[in-house]
Amino acid sequence: MNGALLSVKDLSVVFPERGKRFFRHGDCVRALESVSFELARGETLSVVGESGSGKTTLLRSLLGLIPPTGGSVELYGRSFQSMTDLERVRARRGCGYVLQDPYGALPPTLTVTGAVTEPWNIVRGHSGREAGIAKARELLDELKLPESLWGERARYSLSGGQRQRVAVARALILDPELLLCDEPTAMQDVSTRAEVLEVLNRRVRAGMSMVLVTHDLLLARRAAKRAIVLHKGRIIESGDTATLLERPSHSYTKALLAALPRLQPL
Ligand SMILES: Nc1ncnc2c1ncn2[C@@H]1O[C@H](COP(=O)(O)OP(=O)(O)O)[C@@H](O)[C@H]1O
Numbered sequence: 393m394n395g396a397l398l399s400v401k402d403l404s405v406v407f408p409e410r411g412k413r414f415f416r417h418g419d420c421v422r423a424l425e426s427v428s429f430e431l432a433r434g435e436t437l438s439v440v441g442e443s444g445s446g447k448t449t450l451l452r453s454l455l456g457l458i459p460p461t462g463g464s465v466e467l468y469g470r471s472f473q474s475m476t477d478l479e480r481v482r483a484r485r486g487c488g489y490v491l492q493d494p495y496g497a498l499p500p501t502l503t504v505t506g507a508v509t510e511p512w513n514i515v516r517g518h519s520g521r522e523a524g525i526a527k528a529r530e531l532l533d534e535l536k537l538p539e540s541l542w543g544e545r546a547r548y549s550l551s552g553g554q555r556q557r558v559a560v561a562r563a564l565i566l567d568p569e570l571l572l573c574d575e576p577t578a579m580q581d582v583s584t585r586a587e588v589l590e591v592l593n594r595r596v597r598a599g600m601s602m603v604l605v606t607h608d609l610l611l612a613r614r615a616a617k618r619a620i621v622l623h624k625g626r627i628i629e630s631g632d633t634a635t636l637l638e639r640p641s642h643s644y645t646k647a648l649l650a651a652l653p654r655l656q657p658l
């Protein structure tokens with residue numbers, strides 16, 4: 393074990409083209425190619441790239457939800473493939489995952505409070521139910537979700553941005569050591585975007601590690617000191633986020649910067 397929380401070596405993921413179950417010559421998508429990086433405990437990494445660059449595939453691979461076609465992902469020095477089912481469940485329990493659009497991940501029958509407390513009840517059992525509800529309320533309050541919505545059905549009665557904040561609360565309720573966030577502020581309006589990021593950064597200051605996926609370089613810098621830039625599944629640039637913003641060396645990174653609105657009020 394090398395002390396890294398997360399160690400990704402030469403990771404490649406190849407999908408059959410959508411709608412096709414088998415590979416035929418040329419019918420594949422190379423979603424990730426030879427991706428390598430490490431994440432230490434307490435560290436945050438931003439993953440930046442345009443749509444289709446492989447960001448979501450990378451997050452899902454980090455949780456072992458997509459098996460690598462080549463290379464390896466190790467969490468706490470172990471690959472998911474080498475774990476028993478129980479070990480895999482335990483390893484994932486230490487990780488929170490905020491999906492890009494959590495619509496399908498929020499159970500249809502549960503209220504907002506119910507959706508946030510569900511992971512707590514599964515892990516801690518119903519004996520700690522009251523404590524779970526109290527913690528859920530604290531989180532929803534911190535994430536500025538109006539109390540009038542807490543009893544609404546999480547999946548159907550909320551806007552995309554509100555749903556995402558419920559998903560953030562649900563991912564944080566078990567105090568994860570590692571949080572994986574897929575464009576967590578993409579659906580937020582300007583006023584809530586900074587607040588969500590502040591909630592995440594507060595957890596990082598308290599020791600949580602985070603991988604934050606975004607196509608927004610400014611957000612990447614506000615969340616992390618270090619970033620990798622993905623283009624067609626490859627890391628084309630990596631390093632200090634401030635340097636990437638001020639002196640991007642790759643034309644693709646420059647194009648990502650140019651695509652940002654001039655005065656982003658975050
Ligand atoms: N399950 C899948 N089957 C086939 N192709 C996929 C699948 N998931 C993702 N892809 C393809 O892999 C590439 C990377 O996708 P994705 O990781 O979702 O990118 P991003 O999150 O950066 O937008 C895209 O070309 C996408 O169409």
Ligand SMILES: [Mg+2]
Pocket residue numbers: 447448449492574
């Ligand atoms: Mg994505």
